Amino acid sequence: MENVLKNIFDKVSGREEERKIDLLASIVDRNKIKNAGVSSIDDVVEFAKTQKMKYDIYF
């Protein structure tokens, strides 16, 4: 009975939707991609400059 009342209250007040959004946000957060840079773009570009290499163009 208490659960039914709680559900009714949540739906009437819109909190059911908010709760679902909070749940989804936490599920999304834990499924975000892991990313780690092996080398730094700063080091890469600094080194490339020393090689005086011209870029290529691919058609």
Added chain:
Amino acid sequence: MLDITFDELWDGIVVPMSNDLHNRMMEVDKYTDVSVCNLPQDKVNFKKLYESTKDTLKQLYHYNNSEKIRKIDIHKVAACFASVLMEYKVFRYEINEHTSDEVFLSNARLAYNVSLAIIKENILYKYKDDKDLLQFISTHKLYMPKTTEGHDRFSLGRTKTLMLNSIFLGKFDILSYSDMLYWIELFNIMILENKKASEYIEDSEE
């Protein structure tokens, strides 16, 4: 990314490459008037767009491990550059019945090639202690995979896809594009190290 790094990428790759592509366009297409937005004021605007694109990517897609500094890998840096180049549109023109494919694909071509230039620099850095490989990489283009008969060559296909996606989808998929760059890089590493693809199979989880 340090300011000096961004400056080097803009001044060393984006600007000269866009000028080269523009010159080529003028030779091929004598009808369409194409303006090139690679001036110092464009650099400032482009940089802001790059920073906001990168920050949004990190905020929405990256796992927040608060213990570590969250930098993005170079494939994603290159993909962000491609994304911003597609959005910013260095080449601007009016469409008419004479608009050539050269002009139509120009922004996609620039985006694709700038991102590849960054990947090539990453490969160069990987072999920074190998003089012979450095010499080879510096003087050769990246290898591209063959495509199936009847398909466009790989680079043309990628360029067309970029342009078509920008028209039909309106949104650049940075993650998928960075995966493509990772594959191009791995393809080249396998060739440079003369290794078989089977040596790069992921360990089984079971």
